[in-house]
Each structure stands twice: as structure tokens, then as C-alpha cells.
Amino acid sequence: MEPYSDDTRAILGLELPTDPRWVNLAALSLEDVLADHAWCEQKAAITCISLIQRYFDREAVVTALSPIVTEEWGHFRLVLAELKKRGLRLGKPRKDLYVNALLDFVTKGGPEDPRFLDGMLLMALIEARSCERFKRLSEGLEDAYLRKFYRRFMESEAGHYTLFIELAETYLPKEMVRARWLEWLEYEAKVLRTLPVRGDRIH
Ligand SMILES: [Fe+2]
Numbered sequence: 001m002e003p004y005s006d007d008t009r010a011i012l013g014l015e016l017p018t019d020p021r022w023v024n025l026a027a028l029s030l031e032d033v034l035a036d037h038a039w040c041e042q043k044a045a046i047t048c049i050s051l052i053q054r055y056f057d058r059e060a061v062v063t064a065l066s067p068i069v070t071e072e073w074g075h076f077r078l079v080l081a082e083l084k085k086r087g088l089r090l091g092k093p094r095k096d097l098y099v100n101a102l103l104d105f106v107t108k109g110g111p112e113d114p115r116f117l118d119g120m121l122l123m124a125l126i127e128a129r130s131c132e133r134f135k136r137l138s139e140g141l142e143d144a145y146l147r148k149f150y151r152r153f154m155e156s157e158a159g160h161y162t163l164f165i166e167l168a169e170t171y172l173p174k175e176m177v178r179a180r181w182l183e184w185l186e187y188e189a190k191v192l193r194t195l196p197v198r199g200d201r202i203h
């Protein structure tokens, strides 16, 4: 494992960088990477829709997430087109070990505030990790076209990560958001250490 890079910590706040071997694995199975990526974009869109349904009375959430649904769906279509162009198949969605492990950390039951906070921070974290992985792909892949392709996604997900943090701060004290975010970062680093290095999980 390489030491923490400055931008992994500073830009994304993530505790643990993606294993550098991951890009090589990713390059080896482009169909897996693109297919998984497509499904992840779709899941991002679906999650934003369900957050809008759940928090219909929080105007900032509804206003901010409505265009994100369109954007994530646009990402899904872009990746789908890329698969098609290359004669690769979407296939069925895989079990998402990463997200399933993160879901274990989400507060269930009890007062609304901590649950809302975890809903926002879970999304922020998934976006931050996607952004980091897109950055790796945009720097590490052999294919210049794909490097550029992933650079666009990287920029987009970086904006999403901060948006979810801002939404949490719109309704909750900054200190509360910050404290829980640090717990999430620590937990996510632990999750990454326990998962196998695979080439598919990307968003
Ligand atoms: Fe996306």
C-alpha cells in the first residue's frame, strides 16, 4: 500500500487510498469495470430519487438532488454507450460488498437527525470514493481516450461529494456533521482493508 497521497487526504478526506494494483486489475477487465460503473450510476440516480421521496419536506434536499438524478442518469447512459461501442455487455448487477458493508454503519431507528445525517454522509462517502477511483483511472489507464472519459466523471463526482456534506450542514450543526464524517472515514478505511482488491467496484 502506498503512503497516503496529499490529495486523497486533502481533497476527499479519505483515510485510505485505493490499492494501486486496482487500476491494473481494472484495465484487465474493462467489461467488468464499465458494467459495474453503469450499475453504480444507476444506483446513484435511484438513491437520489428515494432521498427526495423521503425528505420531500426539506426543500434544499429536493432542489439540490433533482438535477443530480438527471446527471447520474446521464452518466449511466454515457457508460452504457461506451459498453455498446466496444461490443461489451451490461450483464446483471453484482452484489455490492462495499456498499453493503457501509450500510451496516448507518444509524437505524431513533431520532430523525442522526438518520438524515447518515443518509447524506453515506452518499458523500460513496461519491468521494468514486471520485478517487476515477482519478486513479484517469491517471493510470493506458488508453488515452479512457483516461479522458474518466476525468469527466471524476470532476462530476467531486462536486457531488461536497454537495451531500453541504446538505447535511444545511439542516444540522457543522460540528455534528464533522464529527460523524470522521467516524465514517475511519469506518470506510476499515471496510476497504477487509474487502478483496477487485477491478470492478468503481462508483
Ligand atoms: Fe455519477
Ligand SMILES: [Fe+2]
Pocket: 044, 072, 127, 156, 157, 160
Ligand atoms: Fe455522483
